[in-house]
Amino acid sequence: MTKKKLYSSNQALVIGFFSGPLTLIYFIYKNFKVLEETSLARKAVIFGIIFIFMMVLLSPLLKSNVFNFFISIFPAISARYIIKNFQFNKQDITDSEELSFYSNWRALLAGIIGLIMFFIVAFVIYLPMGSLLAQAP
Numbered sequence: 001m002t003k004k005k006l007y008s009s010n011q012a013l014v015i016g017f018f019s020g021p022l023t024l025i026y027f028i029y030k031n032f033k034v035l036e037e038t039s040l041a042r043k044a045v046i047f048g049i050i051f052i053f054m055m056v057l058l059s060p061l062l063k064s065n066v067f068n069f070f071i072s073i074f075p076a077i078s079a080r081y082i083i084k085n086f087q088f089n090k091q092d093i094t095d096s097e098e099l100s101f102y103s104n105w106r107a108l109l110a111g112i113i114g115l116i117m118f119f120i121v122a123f124v125i126y127l128p129m130g131s132l133l134a135q136a137p
Contacts, residue, residue: 003100004034006093007107009084015111016076021052022121023114024079027107031087040086051075052118056125 007027025048032041
C-alpha cells in the first residue's frame with residue numbers, strides 16, 4: 001500500500017518564508033487534494049490568488065521595512081496554521097500508516113519553482129502599474 005504524501009506545517013513555514021505565497025498555495029492545495037477535500041483545495045487557490053494580487057498591487061504604495069517583513073512572514077504563518085489545524089499536524093502524519101511527508105528536498109524544489117513563478121507574476125502585474133505610476137503628475 002502506498003502512503004499518501006503531504007507537506008508538513010514546518011515545511012510550509014520555512015520554505016514559504018523564503019519562496020513566497022505561490023508555493024504556500026501549492027502546499028495547501030496539494031494537501032487538500034490528497035485528503036480529497038476538493039472544495040477546500042479550490043477555495044485555497046482562490047483566496048491565495050486574491051491575496052497575491054492585493055500584495056503585488058499594494059507593494060509599490062507601501063514602501064517600508066515593516067510591510068516587507070509582513071509580506072514575508074504573514075503568508076508563511078497563515079499556511080502553517082491552515083496545515084496544522086485544518087489538515088493534519090505532524091504527529092498525526094507520523095502516527096498514521098496511510099500518510100507520510102514529502103521530502104524536504106521536494107519541498108525546497110517546489111519553493112524554488114514557486115519563487116521563480118512569483119517573480120514572473122509580480123513582474124507581469126507590476127510592469128504596467130509601474131508605467132502608470134511614472135506618468136502620474
